Amino acid sequence: MSTLYVIGTPIGNLGDITLRALEVLKSVDYVLCEDTRVTAKLLHKYEISKPTISYHSHSGLAKVDHIISLLREEKNLALVSDAGTPGISDPGSLLVSQVKDALGDEVKIVAVPGPSALVSALSISGAPSSDFLFLGFLPHKKGRETLFREIADSTRTVAFYESPHRIEKALASLEKHFKESGTEERKIVVARELTKVFEECVSGTATELMFHFANHQDTVRGEFVVTVFPR
Numbered sequence: 561m562s563t564l565y566v567i568g569t570p571i572g573n574l575g576d577i578t579l580r581a582l583e584v585l586k587s588v589d590y591v592l593c594e595d596t597r598v599t600a601k602l603l604h605k606y607e608i609s610k611p612t613i614s615y616h617s618h619s620g621l622a623k624v625d626h627i628i629s630l631l632r633e634e635k636n637l638a639l640v641s642d643a644g645t646p647g648i649s650d651p652g653s654l655l656v657s658q659v660k661d662a663l664g665d666e667v668k669i670v671a672v673p674g675p676s677a678l679v680s681a682l683s684i685s686g687a688p689s690s691d692f693l694f695l696g697f698l699p700h701k702k703g704r705e706t707l708f709r710e711i712a713d714s715t716r717t718v719a720f721y722e723s724p725h726r727i728e729k730a731l732a733s734l735e736k737h738f739k740e741s742g743t744e745e746r747k748i749v750v751a752r753e754l755t756k757v758f759e760e761c762v763s764g765t766a767t768e769l770m771f772h773f774a775n776h777q778d779t780v781r782g783e784f785v786v787t788v789f790p791r
Contacts, residue, residue, distance in 0.1 A: 562631045562667050564659055565638045566652065568645040568674020572755035574605050576675050582606055584672050589635040592627065594651075598642045615639070617651040624655065628662045638672075645676050649696035649721060677754055678719055681785035684761055685749040688790060692717035698730070705733065711788055712737035718788045724781045728773055734788070735766035747789040753782040 565584050570576040585591060585608050592615045593599035599612060615623060630637060639646050639655065646652030656669060682689045693716050698704055711718045711734065722730050727750070738744045749763040760779060762772055773780050 562634045563636045564631060564656070564667060564669045565636070565672050566646050566656065566669065567638050567640050567672040568676065569599075569602060569640045569643065570755065571643040571675045571677050571680065572753065572759075574602060576755060577602065577606070578672070578674055581672050581674055582608070585610065585638055587636065588638040590630060590637050592637055592639045592655075594640070594642045599640055602640075610638075615651070615655060619651070624658050627655065628659060631659065631663060631667050643675075643677070645674060648676060648678065675755070677721070677751075677783065677785050680754050681749070681751040681761075681787055682717075682719060684751065685763075685787040687717040687719075687747075687749065687787050689717055692719060694718075695720040697721045697723075698726075700726070705737075708733040708737045712741040712743060713791070714788070715790050717790055720786050722784045722786055724784065727780060727784050727786075728770065730786065731766050731770045731773070735770060738766055741791070743791045746791060749787040749789075751785045751787070752779065754785070756782070758782065 565588065567581050567584060569581065588610065591599060591610050591612045593612050594616045596612045596614050603610065615627065627637065639652055641650045641652060647656060659667060659669065678694055682692065693714060695707060695718065698707055698720055734748065738746050745765055747763060748766055748769055749761060750769060752760045762769060764772065
Protein backbone atom coordinates (compact mmCIF):
# COMPACT_ATOMS: atom_id res chain seq x y z
CA MET A 561 0.00 0.00 0.00
CA SER A 562 1.32 3.42 -0.93
CA THR A 563 1.42 6.38 1.45
CA LEU A 564 0.80 10.08 0.98
CA TYR A 565 2.58 11.99 3.74
CA VAL A 566 1.28 15.48 4.52
CA ILE A 567 4.33 17.24 5.94
CA GLY A 568 4.51 20.54 7.79
CA THR A 569 7.58 22.53 6.77
CA PRO A 570 9.16 25.72 8.23
CA ILE A 571 7.29 29.00 7.92
CA GLY A 572 10.56 30.91 7.80
CA ASN A 573 13.43 29.53 9.83
CA LEU A 574 14.60 26.35 8.11
CA GLY A 575 15.81 25.03 11.46
CA ASP A 576 12.19 24.42 12.45
CA ILE A 577 11.90 21.25 10.35
CA THR A 578 11.23 18.16 12.48
CA LEU A 579 13.47 15.10 12.59
CA ARG A 580 10.56 12.95 11.48
CA ALA A 581 9.85 15.23 8.50
CA LEU A 582 13.47 14.88 7.38
CA GLU A 583 13.32 11.10 7.71
CA VAL A 584 10.15 10.92 5.63
CA LEU A 585 11.47 13.28 2.95
CA LYS A 586 14.53 11.04 2.61
CA SER A 587 12.38 7.93 2.27
CA VAL A 588 9.68 8.89 -0.25
CA ASP A 589 9.81 8.44 -4.01
CA TYR A 590 8.58 11.94 -4.91
CA VAL A 591 7.98 15.27 -3.18
CA LEU A 592 4.89 17.25 -4.22
CA CYS A 593 5.64 20.98 -3.89
CA GLU A 594 3.68 24.18 -4.10
CA ASP A 595 6.78 25.77 -5.66
CA THR A 596 9.66 23.43 -6.51
CA ARG A 597 12.17 26.28 -6.22
CA VAL A 598 11.16 27.00 -2.63
CA THR A 599 11.23 23.36 -1.61
CA ALA A 600 14.57 22.88 -3.36
CA LYS A 601 16.17 25.25 -0.83
CA LEU A 602 14.90 23.14 2.06
CA LEU A 603 15.98 19.86 0.47
CA HIS A 604 19.39 21.28 -0.42
CA LYS A 605 20.02 22.49 3.14
CA TYR A 606 19.49 18.98 4.48
CA GLU A 607 21.22 17.24 1.57
CA ILE A 608 18.10 15.44 0.40
CA SER A 609 17.99 14.51 -3.27
CA LYS A 610 14.49 13.56 -4.39
CA PRO A 611 12.51 14.22 -7.58
CA THR A 612 9.90 16.94 -7.12
CA ILE A 613 6.50 17.49 -8.74
CA SER A 614 4.74 20.85 -8.64
CA TYR A 615 1.23 20.90 -7.20
CA HIS A 616 -0.51 24.22 -6.51
CA SER A 617 -3.85 26.00 -6.75
CA HIS A 618 -3.66 26.18 -10.56
CA SER A 619 -2.76 22.52 -11.12
CA GLY A 620 -5.26 20.85 -13.43
CA LEU A 621 -6.89 17.44 -13.38
CA ALA A 622 -4.08 15.97 -15.48
CA LYS A 623 -1.63 16.67 -12.66
CA VAL A 624 -3.99 15.15 -10.10
CA ASP A 625 -4.45 12.07 -12.29
CA HIS A 626 -0.66 11.72 -12.52
CA ILE A 627 -0.31 11.89 -8.74
CA ILE A 628 -3.06 9.29 -8.28
CA SER A 629 -1.41 7.02 -10.84
CA LEU A 630 1.87 7.19 -8.90
CA LEU A 631 0.06 6.17 -5.73
CA ARG A 632 -1.58 3.30 -7.61
CA GLU A 633 1.92 2.19 -8.60
CA GLU A 634 2.66 2.03 -4.85
CA LYS A 635 4.95 5.04 -4.89
CA ASN A 636 5.22 6.91 -1.61
CA LEU A 637 4.72 10.67 -1.89
CA ALA A 638 5.33 13.64 0.39
CA LEU A 639 3.09 16.69 0.10
CA VAL A 640 4.58 20.00 1.25
CA SER A 641 3.62 23.64 0.86
CA ASP A 642 5.94 26.62 0.57
CA ALA A 643 5.54 27.22 4.30
CA GLY A 644 3.61 25.61 7.12
CA THR A 645 1.17 22.73 7.03
CA PRO A 646 -0.43 21.70 3.73
CA GLY A 647 -4.21 21.93 3.69
CA ILE A 648 -4.45 24.88 6.09
CA SER A 649 -5.52 27.75 3.81
CA ASP A 650 -3.68 25.79 1.16
CA PRO A 651 -4.64 23.85 -2.02
CA GLY A 652 -3.28 20.66 -0.45
CA SER A 653 -6.67 20.07 1.14
CA LEU A 654 -8.23 19.58 -2.30
CA LEU A 655 -5.57 17.06 -3.33
CA VAL A 656 -6.05 15.04 -0.15
CA SER A 657 -9.80 14.97 -0.81
CA GLN A 658 -9.29 13.89 -4.43
CA VAL A 659 -6.88 11.12 -3.42
CA LYS A 660 -9.35 9.87 -0.80
CA ASP A 661 -12.18 9.86 -3.34
CA ALA A 662 -10.12 8.08 -6.00
CA LEU A 663 -8.28 5.50 -3.90
CA GLY A 664 -10.14 5.14 -0.62
CA ASP A 665 -8.53 2.42 1.50
CA GLU A 666 -5.93 1.69 -1.18
CA VAL A 667 -3.73 4.48 0.15
CA LYS A 668 -2.61 5.63 3.58
CA ILE A 669 -2.65 9.36 4.26
CA VAL A 670 -0.32 10.21 7.13
CA ALA A 671 0.17 13.54 8.88
CA VAL A 672 3.71 14.57 9.75
CA PRO A 673 3.02 17.58 11.99
CA GLY A 674 5.08 20.72 11.80
CA PRO A 675 5.01 24.51 11.90
CA SER A 676 1.83 26.53 11.44
CA ALA A 677 1.69 30.32 11.27
CA LEU A 678 -1.75 30.23 12.87
CA VAL A 679 -0.69 28.20 15.91
CA SER A 680 2.56 30.16 16.26
CA ALA A 681 0.70 33.47 16.25
CA LEU A 682 -1.92 32.29 18.75
CA SER A 683 0.76 30.98 21.09
CA ILE A 684 2.35 34.41 21.49
CA SER A 685 -0.82 36.52 21.32
CA GLY A 686 -2.11 35.90 24.82
CA ALA A 687 -5.61 35.51 23.40
CA PRO A 688 -7.94 32.79 24.75
CA SER A 689 -7.42 29.85 22.39
CA SER A 690 -9.35 26.91 23.85
CA ASP A 691 -12.09 27.98 21.44
CA PHE A 692 -11.31 30.16 18.43
CA LEU A 693 -12.44 30.85 14.88
CA PHE A 694 -9.92 30.71 12.03
CA LEU A 695 -10.92 32.48 8.80
CA GLY A 696 -7.82 31.85 6.68
CA PHE A 697 -7.28 34.52 4.03
CA LEU A 698 -10.27 36.85 3.89
CA PRO A 699 -11.90 37.39 0.48
CA HIS A 700 -10.66 40.44 -1.39
CA LYS A 701 -14.11 41.84 -2.16
CA LYS A 702 -17.32 39.80 -1.99
CA GLY A 703 -18.29 39.00 1.58
CA ARG A 704 -15.31 40.77 3.12
CA GLU A 705 -17.25 43.40 5.09
CA THR A 706 -19.73 40.75 6.23
CA LEU A 707 -16.87 38.85 7.82
CA PHE A 708 -15.63 41.96 9.60
CA ARG A 709 -19.10 42.44 11.05
CA GLU A 710 -19.05 38.83 12.25
CA ILE A 711 -15.63 39.37 13.83
CA ALA A 712 -16.97 42.46 15.64
CA ASP A 713 -19.84 40.40 17.04
CA SER A 714 -17.75 37.36 17.94
CA THR A 715 -17.49 36.16 21.53
CA ARG A 716 -14.60 33.90 20.49
CA THR A 717 -11.03 34.71 19.54
CA VAL A 718 -10.80 35.18 15.77
CA ALA A 719 -7.64 34.75 13.70
CA PHE A 720 -7.02 35.33 10.01
CA TYR A 721 -4.21 35.76 7.50
CA GLU A 722 -3.68 39.04 5.64
CA SER A 723 -1.38 40.33 2.94
CA PRO A 724 0.77 43.49 3.22
CA HIS A 725 -1.40 45.08 0.53
CA ARG A 726 -4.54 44.85 2.65
CA ILE A 727 -3.41 44.84 6.29
CA GLU A 728 -4.07 48.56 6.81
CA LYS A 729 -7.48 48.31 5.11
CA ALA A 730 -8.29 45.33 7.32
CA LEU A 731 -7.46 47.31 10.46
CA ALA A 732 -9.60 50.22 9.19
CA SER A 733 -12.53 47.85 8.67
CA LEU A 734 -12.08 46.39 12.14
CA GLU A 735 -12.00 49.90 13.62
CA LYS A 736 -15.21 50.81 11.78
CA HIS A 737 -17.16 47.72 12.86
CA PHE A 738 -15.83 47.77 16.42
CA LYS A 739 -17.06 51.35 16.79
CA GLU A 740 -20.44 50.37 15.42
CA SER A 741 -20.69 47.51 17.92
CA GLY A 742 -19.37 49.59 20.82
CA THR A 743 -16.25 47.42 21.22
CA GLU A 744 -13.58 49.81 19.94
CA GLU A 745 -11.30 48.90 22.86
CA ARG A 746 -11.01 45.28 21.65
CA LYS A 747 -7.41 44.06 21.67
CA ILE A 748 -5.80 42.93 18.42
CA VAL A 749 -2.41 41.26 17.98
CA VAL A 750 -0.67 41.42 14.61
CA ALA A 751 2.20 38.98 14.08
CA ARG A 752 4.42 39.56 11.07
CA GLU A 753 7.15 37.46 9.43
CA LEU A 754 7.05 34.80 12.15
CA THR A 755 10.36 32.94 12.70
CA LYS A 756 12.11 35.16 10.14
CA VAL A 757 14.80 37.81 10.65
CA PHE A 758 12.33 40.71 10.87
CA GLU A 759 9.72 38.96 13.03
CA GLU A 760 7.43 41.41 14.80
CA CYS A 761 4.42 41.14 17.08
CA VAL A 762 2.46 44.29 17.94
CA SER A 763 -0.75 44.67 19.90
CA GLY A 764 -3.32 47.34 20.63
CA THR A 765 -6.71 48.55 19.49
CA ALA A 766 -7.49 48.81 15.79
CA THR A 767 -6.91 52.57 15.99
CA GLU A 768 -3.57 52.16 17.74
CA LEU A 769 -2.38 49.58 15.22
CA MET A 770 -3.44 51.75 12.28
CA PHE A 771 -1.35 54.55 13.77
CA HIS A 772 1.58 52.16 14.27
CA PHE A 773 1.70 50.95 10.68
CA ALA A 774 1.00 54.41 9.26
CA ASN A 775 4.15 55.57 11.04
CA HIS A 776 6.20 52.45 10.28
CA GLN A 777 5.56 51.90 6.59
CA ASP A 778 8.79 49.94 6.30
CA THR A 779 7.09 47.16 8.30
CA VAL A 780 4.06 46.89 6.02
CA ARG A 781 5.53 43.92 4.23
CA GLY A 782 5.75 40.16 4.62
CA GLU A 783 3.08 37.79 5.89
CA PHE A 784 0.62 38.74 8.63
CA VAL A 785 -1.50 36.82 11.12
CA VAL A 786 -4.16 38.92 12.83
CA THR A 787 -5.60 37.72 16.15
CA VAL A 788 -8.67 39.49 17.53
CA PHE A 789 -9.60 39.02 21.19
CA PRO A 790 -13.26 38.15 21.94
CA ARG A 791 -15.70 40.92 22.77
